[in-house]
Amino acid sequence: MTAANSDHREAAAAARAEEPRPGGGGATAAGRLRWRRPEPLDIGIAVAVLAIVVAGAMTSRFFSLDNGRAILASTASVGITAIGATLVMIAGSAVSLAVSQTATVVAMIFLSTQRLGLTVAIVLALVCGAAVTALQGAIIGFWTANPIVLTIAAGFAIGGVATWISGGATVYPKGTGYKSLDSTPLGLPLAVYVLIGLALLAEWMLRRTTAGRQMYLIGENLPAARAAGLPVGRIVVIAWALFGACIALTGIFLASFNTSANADLGGTLSLDAIAAVLVGGTAIGGGSGSALRTLGGAVLIAAISDLLLLRGFSTGLQLLVKGILVLIVVIAVHLRATRGRR
């Protein structure tokens, strides 16, 4: 069964390698000049943006500075994690279901180490988040373990150990250093600047560094990447470690914002982050995607939720629209990737 399965995967990977890679940076100057038939995804995004603009124009207060700030602020915490999730999805590991628990644990570590000073607390939180997540990446990268099963197990382990140590109680800070992270320079939460900086940094890394380019190659065709002698295990670990650092940053900002951390702090972060990455047009199978588009996806989701909120729709309807948006983008991305093959 294992041999047959690996054959199948190689065949699937080979088939995927023939697909054009959206956003893979392959477009040449000549290709850009040629008139291109609009793709379903482009049309879909254009329609969605147009619909928001029209509906926004008809909604009072949607196009105001305050509302723009509110949209960006609500994007920040999910967006930061989604940037990290983009790297992991590009490198072919699909998804992690341990994100909420990791963010919760990091938030607890961050708040309970406030005594040691803000810098030490941040460094400790980042190192813990990156280490725990990189460990999962190592098992996936070196041993080709299944990411879904492994991260479910990791989620149980992290959540269990956190409850064990904290005794299930809410963690309160022993210091006030964290308050400077909740500041709002120029009217925007600090987390928004971190999100934008991270998105630019991740985009640069994906396009300009060897590790970034290799993430695309590994996600696109794992057997070929192995055969070509790429350091698959090491690159996957790097992607997961950066993902862990992003989750940790989200945890730190969540902790600073809520000024306490309990077991529910992470909430629905795992799936919200995946939704943002998918709406950004990254394919779940790996090999394509971009951090800036994930940022766009996160902002789009936040803008739609905000618009529905302003028009008085319930949380339920906001979720319904978000789910349908994910479905539409997933179908459009898939149709574009497989067009010409079918």
Add this chain to the structure above:
Amino acid sequence: MIRRLISRPERLVPAASFLVVAVALAATPAMSGERLTTFDIRNALQGFAQLGLVALGLGLTMIAREFDLSVVGTYALGGMLAVQTGKSSAVLGVLVAVGAGAAIGAVQGGLIARLRLPSLPVTLGTYIALLGLTSAMSGGLSKTYTNSGATEWVDRTVLVVFSPRSLGTLAAFVIAALVLGGTKLGRELRAIGGDRRAARVAGVRVERALVGLFTVSGALAALGGALLSYSYASANPNQGLQPLILSAVAVLLGGVSLAGGRGLPIGLLAGALSVAFIAQIVAITALPDYSTELLYAALLMVVVAIDAPGLRQAVDRVKARATSTPSHQHHSP
């Protein structure tokens, strides 16, 4: 001998996990100091009824190498629909819920099969949408079910340790085992999960099977949700991811691999019973709650280790070096 057992994890994993958990359950009197009562067994079976149907649906899709994340959304929607439409007739409520679940599954299965979409992102989108729909239906609040006759009936004790709910869940597993074991459907399902292209070439109607599979999975999840809300006499619009994660644990302990092509309904039954028994063991021995999570994590790590081809290769390499027999080095990946 051991190698042969490990090479058949669809029997070894569920048998081993069920055996370990059953022995642990039988040994609980040594820790709690009290005898195991039929009440404890009945409670464990009620827990099994709570996740069994979702686990069965999820497991069947996973055998075909699909992952139906939306079951947890259909579960919530089924519960809400049953409570809102089954006020006068409980049967009508169940029928509406199951019909809606089957329809949602059929649409998703159609999309996944015809467009050859990956199932994880599609079912994630559906899950978020269904969560929103369920919440919009109830205004985001829990809804009380006032038909107390139905609430009493689904949980009434039958045959000492059973209830109509747990018996119905067991029956679903037996039917799945008979259908998959007695017809060629079982082999087709594993063929689709193992090598889809080869299955298609061999004449398996893959598209039709996938639509049917997602329809069954949606219907089972909605039925489970409907019965649960009758039992609780209320429907919760959002139960979080917990039912999905626990069902996934049950499926994985049931010997199904996310790589597809492997698994039996009887294994899924053993997996679901194992998860329910673990929760009951923790309850009986009054262990702290987090021990359940740590137990699940430990069991899943064993599954990860059995399933990871890279780890097997690494072990083989170490063994080969230790015994210096080079033939092992070329063991197929």
